[in-house]
Every structure is written in C-alpha cells, then in structure tokens.
Amino acid sequence: MxxxxxxxxxxxxxxxxxxxxxxxxxxxxxxxxxxxxxxxxxxxxxxxxxxxxxxxxDVKVLRQLIRMRKQEPAEVEEQEMLIDVYRRALGMA
Amino acid sequence: MxxxxxxxxxxxxxxxxxxxxxxxxxxxxxxxxxxxxxxxxxxxxxxxxxxxxxxxxDVKVLRQLIRMRKQEPAEVEEQEMLIDVYRRALGMA
Amino acid sequence: MxxxxxxxxxxxxxxxxxxxxxxxxxxxxxxxxxxxxxxxxxxxxxxxxxxxxxxxxDVKVLRQLIRMRKQEPAEVEEQEMLIDVYRRALGMA
Amino acid sequence: MxxxxxxxxxxxxxxxxxxxxxxxxxxxxxxxxxxxxxxxxxxxxxxxxxxxxxxxxDVKVLRQLIRMRKQEPAEVEEQEMLIDVYRRALGMA
DNA sequence: CAAGAATTATGAACCC
DNA sequence: GGGTTCATAATTCTTG
Incomplete structure (x- = not known):
C-alpha cells in the first residue's frame, strides 16, 4: 500500500x-x-x-401486448380512453 | 397473418x-x-x-467504474477497426 | 383531466x-x-x-470520425468528474 | 505528407x-x-x-397520438385490429 | 431483408 | 413527492 x-x-x-x-x-x-x-x-x-x-x-404488436399485460387492466382502459378523447379533440375520426 | x-x-x-x-x-x-x-x-x-x-x-463511482470496465475492450476494438478502415479509405491496403 | x-x-x-x-x-x-x-x-x-x-x-469512417469529435469533450469531462468523485470517496477533500 | x-x-x-x-x-x-x-x-x-x-x-398519450398521425389511417386500423386479435387469442377480455 | 448501430422513448432511481 | 438525471428498452436507419 x-x-x-x-x-x-x-x-x-x-x-x-x-x-x-x-x-x-x-x-x-x-x-x-x-x-x-x-x-x-x-x-x-x-x-x-x-x-x-x-x-x-407481428413483433411490435407482441411487445405492446406484453407491455399491456404488465399493467393493471384499469390502467390500460384509462389510457385507451384518453387516446380516444385526444383523437376526437383533434378531429381524428 | x-x-x-x-x-x-x-x-x-x-x-x-x-x-x-x-x-x-x-x-x-x-x-x-x-x-x-x-x-x-x-x-x-x-x-x-x-x-x-x-x-x-460511493455508488455513482462504482457504477462508472463498472461501466468503464465494460467499455474498455469495446474501445480498443473500435480504435483498431477505425485504423483499419482508415487504411482502406486512404488506399493503403 | x-x-x-x-x-x-x-x-x-x-x-x-x-x-x-x-x-x-x-x-x-x-x-x-x-x-x-x-x-x-x-x-x-x-x-x-x-x-x-x-x-x-468511406462513409463509415466519416460517421465514426464525426462521432468521435462529438464524444471527445464529453469524455474529458467524464474523466474529470470521476477523479473528483474518487477523491471524495477516498476522503481526500 | x-x-x-x-x-x-x-x-x-x-x-x-x-x-x-x-x-x-x-x-x-x-x-x-x-x-x-x-x-x-x-x-x-x-x-x-x-x-x-x-x-x-398526458405526454405519453400525446406522443402516441403524434405517432399515429404519422401513419396511414388504414395502418392504424390494421394494428388496432391485430392487437385485438392477439388479446382474444390470449383470453385477455 | 436481416443484422447491427444509432437515435429516441420509457421507466427507474436519486436528490431536494 | 416531484422533478431531474441516469439506465434500459424499443424503434428506426444503415449497411452488407
């Protein structure tokens, strides 16, 4: 040392x-x-x-699926709902 | 599908x-x-x-230490590759 | 919301x-x-x-060259930081 | 030289x-x-x-939205359909 | 078009 | 506990 x-x-x-x-x-x-x-x-x-x-x-979809399975179903629901809301706000069908 | x-x-x-x-x-x-x-x-x-x-x-030091131990071989390799490819780019082999 | x-x-x-x-x-x-x-x-x-x-x-060389020019300052900085933090870890300041 | x-x-x-x-x-x-x-x-x-x-x-949702806007609507539709199909195959509601 | 590098995005950890 | 940095994951781009 x-x-x-x-x-x-x-x-x-x-x-x-x-x-x-x-x-x-x-x-x-x-x-x-x-x-x-x-x-x-x-x-x-x-x-x-x-x-x-x-x-x-489809690997991309598969990854998304596995990600979703990690979340609570309520959380998934919430996000999907939010996407929808934003889409409508922008007039996207 | x-x-x-x-x-x-x-x-x-x-x-x-x-x-x-x-x-x-x-x-x-x-x-x-x-x-x-x-x-x-x-x-x-x-x-x-x-x-x-x-x-x-010091955890931060530790992490950096381990990161560097990982990178060293990669860097050596990279340098060698670069020298090699420079040679070719300059028509020296 | x-x-x-x-x-x-x-x-x-x-x-x-x-x-x-x-x-x-x-x-x-x-x-x-x-x-x-x-x-x-x-x-x-x-x-x-x-x-x-x-x-x-040689495009590959070019890319690597440009990458290295970007990294150099960062590496210097990193080294200095590491030395600094080592000092502290060893109780030398 | x-x-x-x-x-x-x-x-x-x-x-x-x-x-x-x-x-x-x-x-x-x-x-x-x-x-x-x-x-x-x-x-x-x-x-x-x-x-x-x-x-x-919600920034994450916002990013997703912008990603979707870059794709063709048909593509978006296709992916959503596929997710759905996979979900059902796995018995996920 | 497949493999791999590079960029970008998300998620985790830490400090204040 | 909130926000900022750091680490990992994922997508995109490049090259063979």
Missing part, C-alpha cells in the same frame, strides 16, 4: 485497507457476474421474438 | 387458429418467464449496490 | 373543452412542424454523406 | 491531397452544422412537451 511503510504501518491501517479493497473487489465481481446473467437472459428473450417473427407474428 | 378470427371459419381455419393461439401463448409465457428472471437479477444487483453504499462506497 | 367529452356539458365545461382542444391542436401542430424540419435536416445530412461517398470517402 | 519527399512529389499528388483534405473538411463541417440545428430543434420539441405537461396533458 502506497501510504504505509512496512514498519510504521499499524495493524489497523493495513487491515482496514485490505478489507476495503477486498470488499470492493467482491462487490464488483458479484455485480459483473449478475450482469452477465442478465445479458444472457436478454439474448434468450431476443431469440424468442425472432422465433415469433418467423412464425408470422 | 398468423391466425384467423372469423367465427364461421372452416375446420381447417379453426385448427390453424388454435395452433397459432397456442403458439402465441407459449411465446408470451416464455418471454414473461425470462423477464421475471431478469427482474430478479436486477433486484439482486440493486441489493449489492445498497450493500456497497452501506459499506461506505 | 385536460378536457371534457360530455356532449351535455354546461357552457363552462364546453368552453373549457374548446380551450383545451385548441391548446392541444396548437401543441400537436407545433410539434409536427418542428419534426418536419428535423426530418428535412436529416435528409440534408444524408445527402452530404452520399456526396462524400461519391467523392470516394 | 508521409509518402512524398519534397523533391519527388508531383504537383498532382499535392493537389489531389489538398483537394481531398479540403473536401473532407467541408463535408465534416457541413454535417456538424446541420446536426447542431437538429439538436436545437429536438430541444424545442422537448420544450413543447414540457409545456403540454404543465397544461395537464
């Missing part, structure tokens, strides 16, 4: 420094590992969308 | 419709399952950041 | 509705106008890239 | 080099200028969305 000479360093300083460095290393490694897994899952999801496309489904 | 909506559909159409509907269900369910897992991982990552914060680390 | 849809609305409601509808129209029209201009600019940029290609330049 | 010694260089090489360099410079500058303008417009658009939000409009 840069600020400790061998004989002047207290046990405490050395220990604290090492502990912090080890802790940091552990944190970074765990996060990076989980991010790898996340990335793998994202890739799997992408593959399924490709499969869906090949099977003739 | 992936499936049929007419209720007067012939047996063939209906069958096709069912097959497509089953396929769609399968696709949606698999995607939703993977997204759940993704969400769980995101939550785990968040927990580690919280832990890091409690341990006295 | 921004405006009213009931056709039995009182004069007040109706007025509010009209005002809101006019406001909405104004907003939408202004946004669409600006988006048109944006699109025109994008088209102009595309033309210049075509011209560059015709003149024998 | 790296590959020309002063006395061996032909006038042609030098000229070609200058012309190319000037041309490149012109191209880069024009593109960067147009991109600046584009950026300014993007900022203006953002401001209008802010204004809309302050006026009580």
């Amino acid at each position: 840069a600020f400790d000479t061998a004989d002047q360093a207290t046990a405490d300083h050395a220990t604290t420094g090492n502990i912090a460095a080890d802790r940091l290393k552990s944190i970074v490694e765990r996060i990076e590992r989980l991010e790898e897994e996340r990335k793998a899952l994202a890739s799997d999801i992408k593959d399924i969308y490709s499969e869906a496309k090949s099977a003739g489904f | 992936a499936f049929d909506t007419a209720d007067q559909a012939t047996a063939d159409h209906a069958t096709t419709g069912n097959i497509a509907a089953d396929r769609l269900k399968s696709i949606v369910e698999r995607i939703e399952r993977l997204e759940e897992e993704r969400k769980a991982l995101a939550s785990d990552i968040k927990d580690i950041y919280s832990e890091a914060k409690s341990a006295g680390f | 921004a405006f009213d849809t009931a056709d039995q609305a009182t004069a007040d409601h109706a007025t509010t509705g009209n005002i809101a509808a006019d406001r909405l129209k104004s907003i939408v029209e202004r946004i669409e106008r600006l988006e048109e201009e944006r699109k025109a600019l994008a088209s102009d940029i595309k033309d210049i890239y075509s011209e560059a290609k015709s003149a024998g330049f | 790296a590959f020309d010694t002063a006395d061996q260089a032909t006038a042609d090489h030098a000229t070609t080099g200058n012309i190319a360099a000037d041309r490149l410079k012109s191209i880069v500058e024009r593109i960067e200028r147009l991109e600046e303008e584009r950026k300014a417009l993007a900022s203006d658009i953002k401001d209008i969305y802010s204004e809309a939000k302050s006026a009580g409009f």
Whole structure:
C-alpha cells in the first residue's frame, strides 16, 4: 500500500485497507457476474421474438401486448380512453 | 397473418387458429418467464449496490467504474477497426 | 383531466373543452412542424454523406470520425468528474 | 505528407491531397452544422412537451397520438385490429 | 431483408 | 413527492 511503510504501518491501517479493497473487489465481481446473467437472459428473450417473427407474428404488436399485460387492466382502459378523447379533440375520426 | 378470427371459419381455419393461439401463448409465457428472471437479477444487483453504499462506497463511482470496465475492450476494438478502415479509405491496403 | 367529452356539458365545461382542444391542436401542430424540419435536416445530412461517398470517402469512417469529435469533450469531462468523485470517496477533500 | 519527399512529389499528388483534405473538411463541417440545428430543434420539441405537461396533458398519450398521425389511417386500423386479435387469442377480455 | 448501430422513448432511481 | 438525471428498452436507419 502506497501510504504505509512496512514498519510504521499499524495493524489497523493495513487491515482496514485490505478489507476495503477486498470488499470492493467482491462487490464488483458479484455485480459483473449478475450482469452477465442478465445479458444472457436478454439474448434468450431476443431469440424468442425472432422465433415469433418467423412464425408470422407481428413483433411490435407482441411487445405492446406484453407491455399491456404488465399493467393493471384499469390502467390500460384509462389510457385507451384518453387516446380516444385526444383523437376526437383533434378531429381524428 | 398468423391466425384467423372469423367465427364461421372452416375446420381447417379453426385448427390453424388454435395452433397459432397456442403458439402465441407459449411465446408470451416464455418471454414473461425470462423477464421475471431478469427482474430478479436486477433486484439482486440493486441489493449489492445498497450493500456497497452501506459499506461506505460511493455508488455513482462504482457504477462508472463498472461501466468503464465494460467499455474498455469495446474501445480498443473500435480504435483498431477505425485504423483499419482508415487504411482502406486512404488506399493503403 | 385536460378536457371534457360530455356532449351535455354546461357552457363552462364546453368552453373549457374548446380551450383545451385548441391548446392541444396548437401543441400537436407545433410539434409536427418542428419534426418536419428535423426530418428535412436529416435528409440534408444524408445527402452530404452520399456526396462524400461519391467523392470516394468511406462513409463509415466519416460517421465514426464525426462521432468521435462529438464524444471527445464529453469524455474529458467524464474523466474529470470521476477523479473528483474518487477523491471524495477516498476522503481526500 | 508521409509518402512524398519534397523533391519527388508531383504537383498532382499535392493537389489531389489538398483537394481531398479540403473536401473532407467541408463535408465534416457541413454535417456538424446541420446536426447542431437538429439538436436545437429536438430541444424545442422537448420544450413543447414540457409545456403540454404543465397544461395537464398526458405526454405519453400525446406522443402516441403524434405517432399515429404519422401513419396511414388504414395502418392504424390494421394494428388496432391485430392487437385485438392477439388479446382474444390470449383470453385477455 | 436481416443484422447491427444509432437515435429516441420509457421507466427507474436519486436528490431536494 | 416531484422533478431531474441516469439506465434500459424499443424503434428506426444503415449497411452488407
């Protein structure tokens, strides 16, 4: 460590420094590992969308559908109603 | 179009419709399952950041650190690609 | 809610509705106008890239060059920020 | 220039080099200028969305509306129909 | 037209 | 809790 000479360093300083460095290393490694897994899952999801496309489904619509399923039905209803209101306000059929 | 909506559909159409509907269900369910897992991982990552914060680390720095570790290989690659393509653009290979 | 849809609305409601509808129209029209201009600019940029290609330049290199000219200041800034925040994280200021 | 010694260089090489360099410079500058303008417009658009939000409009719905106005009505119809079909296939009301 | 990059939009997190 | 920045998702555009 840069600020400790061998004989002047207290046990405490050395220990604290090492502990912090080890802790940091552990944190970074765990996060990076989980991010790898996340990335793998994202890739799997992408593959399924490709499969869906090949099977003739409209991917854009599929995404919208899945987004809707995450929302409360009331929320979906509310948004659809609002779109409608705005459309009429602009004279869009 | 992936499936049929007419209720007067012939047996063939209906069958096709069912097959497509089953396929769609399968696709949606698999995607939703993977997204759940993704969400769980995101939550785990968040927990580690919280832990890091409690341990006295600066979360913003940590994030940037991890981002930079990710980018470094990409940047090296990018530079090499650029040099390569410059050569070609200048007719040096 | 921004405006009213009931056709039995009182004069007040109706007025509010009209005002809101006019406001909405104004907003939408202004946004669409600006988006048109944006699109025109994008088209102009595309033309210049075509011209560059015709003149024998490698468009991919060109794009990367321009990207890098944009990023450089941001990167410098980012580095400075990181150093700064590291200092704080390490209790050096 | 790296590959020309002063006395061996032909006038042609030098000229070609200058012309190319000037041309490149012109191209880069024009593109960067147009991109600046584009950026300014993007900022203006953002401001209008802010204004809309302050006026009580739902920005997300507003964006969707503007997206729809860019499409052909038939296309909009088609997508809405498709969503509906998928929803029913999944038993979503 | 399919793959991949780049832009844009949405959603989450943090600070005030 | 509101608003602003940051991170992720999604669409659009480009290129092979």
